[in-house]
Amino acid sequence: MELKQYAKTVAKNARQASIELATATGDQKLNWLKRCAAELVARADEIVAANAKDLTAAEEKGLSSAMIDRLRLTPERLQNLADAVVEIGQLPDPVGEIFESCKRPNGLLVTKVRVPLGVVFFIYESRPNVTVDAAALCVKSGNAVILRGGSEAFHSNTVLYSVLKDCLKAEGLPENAVQLVETTDRAAVGEFLAKGDLIDVTIPRGGKSLIERVAREATMPVIKHFDGICHVYIDASADQAMATDITVNSKCQRPGVCNAAETLLIHKDAAARFWPALAAELQSKGVELRCCSESAKGIKDAKAATDEDYGTEYLELILSVKIVDSIEEAAGHIRQFGSGHTESIVTNSLQAAEYFQNQVDSSAVIVNASTRFNDGGEFGLGAEIGISTDRFHARGPCGLREIMSYKYVVHGTGQIRN
């Protein structure tokens, strides 16, 4: 009951702040972000000290060294974070932007104007810098945000939050524009998910079980971010060097992220030309190959791929491989096993490129470039709060516009309807 009341109070405060924030000027928001950037650097000692508590707890809990590294804040990382915040501040103010208009025959000027969604509930399990990034994106887009970070970053998030809040106060913006859920009790999440009357959207970023729980319990819309089972398809006509670069980059450049490739589909003609060489190149980068019977032939150390492999997001240096007879078979495989995240084709055939981009239904379909480009920064959105695997409202990378709505503003000169 106490938790219920807490969630209600926080959500109500966010709703009120969102009303005030919706009409804040671009300058106010920019000044806030500049001040946050300066304070992140000025208060680096305090932040690093709080972060040390999280790091100690993480070591005691026996988290992996990779996870501990993700958690770590250093003066250098805080400077990078400060730079990112200023970059978000310098993006054009999206609130009030007219992005479509039409003049009607009766003289009415009909415009579509971008407005904030209102209140965003953001749940994340990631690095503490996400706390600052998410707050920056939400406030810049005129949304109040309720932040629910992972328990492993609790001390770091708490001090970062105090920086954000102090700066809101100093710039005369509503203090409750950014709120942090100040308990690690998992039941608190459920209480916020029940507040569909006060919260406009929930964005969960984390493991599959978290996202499934949120989708099940939420009484408001959710922007989900599920698996990335991403494919590279090498077409018959593909250039060997380009195909090799793109496959290696898609798999190896950062294997633990959602837009890394998990499966390679290769046309039999291309396979005949250079699959053994490509396999050797992948293996030299430490990639374990799980192959169909055709692609396993003559490849040393190739393991056999099962259907389960083709449906797995490895997030490590493992690649499923299948040789296909046609581009139609490749598209069919992607429809059956893919997650609609990111697929790349490597080809020199215009017809093949057009077939692939029309038939493959994923948030990003990429011709002759790495799957790793499906990213808000790389697509020119400035920054992202996540990558949506939903089709509704927002798909793919979510920057400022994707956490916004619109209204029609219509200008007349006394028109009435007949």
Added chain:
Amino acid sequence: MELKQYAKTVAKNARQASIELATATGDQKLNWLKRCAAELVARADEIVAANAKDLTAAEEKGLSSAMIDRLRLTPERLQNLADAVVEIGQLPDPVGEIFESCKRPNGLLVTKVRVPLGVVFFIYESRPNVTVDAAALCVKSGNAVILRGGSEAFHSNTVLYSVLKDCLKAEGLPENAVQLVETTDRAAVGEFLAKGDLIDVTIPRGGKSLIERVAREATMPVIKHFDGICHVYIDASADQAMATDITVNSKCQRPGVCNAAETLLIHKDAAARFWPALAAELQSKGVELRCCSESAKGIKDAKAATDEDYGTEYLELILSVKIVDSIEEAAGHIRQFGSGHTESIVTNSLQAAEYFQNQVDSSAVIVNASTRFNDGGEFGLGAEIGISTDRFHARGPCGLREIMSYKYVVHGTGQIRN
């Protein structure tokens, strides 16, 4: 269990049809719509005969004459419906439209391409012509649709559906692109609402209790259409003739629809100039006035307005009235009592117009024109499947684009990520 199986089969068929439909050409869809239009006219006798069964049942059930008239199909109404269908056909094909693009510094061309949502479940209680309109909009936008009409129009809908389906077959389009739920069992709706894995969006159009049920039970996103408690605000500087025309039109031109005005707010300076004359004009049109204590003064037959009145969507010739001291008070009243649907301001002050359009958060904010213009046709969307009171995905009138998603299509020349 039988109903569960039925819903699953229909939804699966729709999903399969949506995959085929997503790559249909604009010509195929136009030819289908032209053929539908011709068949609606050619098969008018058959349609009118089926409609007669619904009309007889409606009379036996004692439906109001207004409702019976809405249900009625005549050769003339079928001709109008045929014309509307051709008009939808002639809109540009929205599937594959590139609506944003950006060239990145590394040479990648990032484009946002409009794609169908997939499968639409459309629940409606309205006139049988909605069956045809909705199917036309969904197929034109590349979506398969499952239609659930009202039981009172069951025979009419069934024959209209056979026209739509015969024409799909004749044009070589997937027959299951349009399916009608062939039972009036209310439990069927629940079975479809449980099919979140096969249906991409549910659009309910009807009474509040229907929409609330759908929002509660749906396992997929819903585009809701709730109350229209619409306001006309007459600012201090408003022109008397324009204010009178807009108020009368907003209230009286079609009082039973969601974008008709329910409340008049009038600045005390404007009230002092012409409220008694405006009140007399409204009363001469048969409007019952429910007034605040200030606006009741000197108005014959004025009833007292309660807070409940200000929160009521009358949908008939009744108008709540309140005199306000300032535009801020008007905006505050709208925030407290409005439903975020449509609000108009009548003013000659640029400052007042800007304040109103910035502060009032409704799907349409209209300066110097009637609230009745918040409509897909009037806004140039071609036609509409409903008016959304949601902020998520689609807000205001929903035409073709509002029942669509997008994907990123990216063209490179071998780029990899560093």
